[in-house]
Ligand SMILES: Nc1ncnc2c1ncn2[C@@H]1O[C@H](COP(=O)(O)OP(=O)(O)OP(=O)(O)O)[C@@H](O)[C@H]1O
């Protein structure tokens with residue numbers, strides 16, 4: 199397996215490895231010769247009896263890789279002894295798009311014999327995982343990385359040995375390297391391709407594909423304005439979109455569209471690659487409806503591409519807002535084949551007031567909505583990603599006044615921008 203893996207991951211010694219401990223990344227690299235470097239910080243934090251391993255998930259089949267990455271975490275948490283710490287890890291080639299591979303870093307602090315090596319040996323034999331172990335040299339300073347292989351009856355053997363050295367933090371968070379067409383999709387074709395490829399493992403994908411327009415066309419502008427209302431949950435989108443529908447005699451649409459409701463829960467359980475492709479496709483179905491309805495009346499839309507992209511980008515990047523791709527990055531560009539609304543309004547609300555509204559409403563929440571509550575960095579990343587998306591950019595409206603005042607404010611914007 200290691201031979202095949204190494205072929206999939208050329209330039210091994212140009213790679214940087216990032217281990218996330220307590221939300222902070224620790225970087226290291228490897229090299230073939232011993233240059234007497236000090237140990238990277240992640241290894242300096244270990245105790246003498248700790249054994250360290252890395253597991254990187256990688257195969258040519260990106261659907262298989264995405265699904266196995268999630269399954270692997272569950273398997274490890276289930277089967278590893280309690281003395282093992284598992285942390286997210288990744289490896290990438292600095293500034294090389296699509297070079298990021300994800301995995302886990304494992305620290306085994308158990309005393310005496312441990313089942314960990316047998317478990318990892320089995321994984322290298324059966325699954326698309328590259329396992330490495332890390333050893334401290336006799337000088338107590340230099341660490342080495344041992345890339346595992348399996349040979350014949352042996353559970354594992356070492357295919358290659360490297361010296362581990364500290365590495366600089368990259369200029370941008372490595373998650374940005376793989377976002378395009380893995381977390382955020384920029385064409386109907388790219389998103390459809392993902393669902394087509396998982397048709398044999400997720401039969402529901404075929405039902406979704408049947409609902410798609412045969413082609414997407416951004417240039418056919420509807421006669422009437424199309425106004426999208428965006429915002430985090432409980433900022434007042436439903437309240438406002440319904441009032442706008444009544445006041446303007448508009449048609450109200452949403453993304454994902456009603457016709458995808460039977461499959462939404464199913465796709466919410468899938469890894470980001472598949473889940474995000476599902477939501478991206480929902481936007482193309484809604485866009486087709488916008489085109490149709492926009493020939494007859496103004497159209498109001500509850501969430502659209504801003505939501506799909508902002509949540510996807512904010513989830514793929516971790517940590518503080520500075521880990522997001524830089525402002526102006528192509529990640530924030532509107533898909534060229536997706537209908538552009540006349541106006542996108544972003545409802546903003548103080549977090550405490552949003553929580554109060556959520557409590558009063560008392561409905562169940564999705565995992566991402568719970569995350570917005572518990573993880574303030576995630577909320578900040580989503581809000582900032584919303585603001586950075588362009589083509590069209592959103593116009594922020596303070597949603598804290600009464601529902602009627604918010605409606606009047608948005609009507610003013612619509613009349614100014616859309617001549618209604
Ligand atoms: N301007 C407002 N002032 C006070 N309460 C409001 C206001 N707008 C909406 N609410 C109340 O806040 C709660 C959330 O509003 P609403 O359901 O419209 O939000 P939402 O953005 O559509 O949420 P979600 O995205 O989760 O569906 C509701 O109980 C609603 O009655």
Ligand SMILES: Nc1ccn([C@@H]2O[C@H](COP(=O)(O)O)[C@@H](O)[C@H]2O)c(=O)n1
Pocket residue numbers: 431453454477480481501502503505506507509510564566567
């Ligand atoms: N166009 C959209 C709409 C929604 N999402 C995802 O759904 C979650 C929020 O939806 P609610 O119905 O609960 O408001 C959020 O987690 C988004 O990831 C989307 O991606 N695209």
